[in-house]
Amino acid sequence: MATKEIAGKTIELDADGNLAKLTDWNEAVAKELSKEEGIEQLTDRHWAVINYMRKEFTEKGDAPSIRKLTKESGVDTKELYQLFPKGPAKKAARIAGLPKPKGCI
Amino acid sequence: MTTEKIEPIKKVSIVVSRGSLEGVYPGLIMANGARMEGIEATLFFTFFGLHAVIEEKMDKLKVATVGNPAMCVPTAMGPGLPTWMGAIPGMSWFATSMMKKEMEKLDIPPVREFIEMIHDAGCEIYACKATVDMFHLTKKDFCPQVDAVISVGEFYEKSAGAQIIFT
Structure with missing residues (x-):
């Protein structure tokens, strides 16, 4: 398994380049991952999405669908695509320290 | 190559x-x-x-039950629906409501x-x-x-x- 130095820690990554372990995640890691995804600054709106995704994942074992995310996080579809351009579900999941979402929607 | x-x-x-x-x-x-x-x-x-x-x-879009030999009841792995039965009034409505229910479960809007x-x-x-x-x-x-x-x-x-x- 690949490892990578992120925010001063050596962290294990899965085949998609997402964190292998949920427990390796912290805010500093999220900030560094977001830069890799081309997002310079994580705003409160980004955090609303990230925190909601982590909560859903801890409870249900998979990242939420975009539909569920936009209905329950308070961030609508248009804003979601502005916050995480070029692949919101995948990017937000990676920054949130979660594996790539499995669903199609 | x-x-x-x-x-x-x-x-x-x-x-x-x-x-x-x-x-x-x-x-x-x-x-x-x-x-x-x-x-x-x-x-x-x-x-x-x-x-x-x-x-x-x-x-109001509906599932086509006529001319669809893959149509099975009550689920996809059930026995095939005889094609003439697909034309019975209400059949398309029934198949549609079944499919919509399954899609909602998958969070398909x-x-x-x-x-x-x-x-x-x-x-x-x-x-x-x-x-x-x-x-x-x-x-x-x-x-x-x-x-x-x-x-x-x-x-x-x-x-x-x-x-x-x-x-």
């Missing part, structure tokens, strides 16, 4: 030509999935596919909400001019997410650099 690097898909142009529920959804799921992956997407509705974006029709979601995600939505003329429709008959009524020539122009997918 080619040494050329295989490029990821950057843009798709999806044509929806059928107006049954099962004819419309694959195109919508592919368009939404493309945007989720950061792939540019355009949807082009033609012939009966237009029903998915006509205000009066889009909430109804057509209207799906079209809104896909459009908000940045997918452009077009209606085919030839069909619009043939069906005597106008732009007013469509849901607000339809960006324009365009000719096939314009469709190809807008599809420059895209993979075209016909459904």
Whole structure:
């Protein structure tokens, strides 16, 4: 398994380049991952999405669908695509320290 | 052997030509999935596919139970529905409500909400001019997410650099 130095820690990554372990995640890691995804600054709106995704994942074992995310996080579809351009579900999941979402929607 | 690097898909142009529920959804799921992956997407509705974006029709699409030998009851792995039974009144309504229930479980939205979601995600939505003329429709008959009524020539122009997918 690949490892990578992120925010001063050596962290294990899965085949998609997402964190292998949920427990390796912290805010500093999220900030560094977001830069890799081309997002310079994580705003409160980004955090609303990230925190909601982590909560859903801890409870249900998979990242939420975009539909569920936009209905329950308070961030609508248009804003979601502005916050995480070029692949919101995948990017937000990676920054949130979660594996790539499995669903199609 | 080619040494050329295989490029990821950057843009798709999806044509929806059928107006049954099962004819419309694959195109919508592919368009939404493309945007989720950061792939540019355009949807082009033609012939009966237009029903998915006509205000009066889009909430009433049905599963086609006639002429569908793959139709099984009560689930996909159940025995095949004899084709003549597909024509019994209420059969299409029944199959439609079953399918909608299963889709809701998977968090697949109804057509209207799906079209809104896909459009908000940045997918452009077009209606085919030839069909619009043939069906005597106008732009007013469509849901607000339809960006324009365009000719096939314009469709190809807008599809420059895209993979075209016909459904």
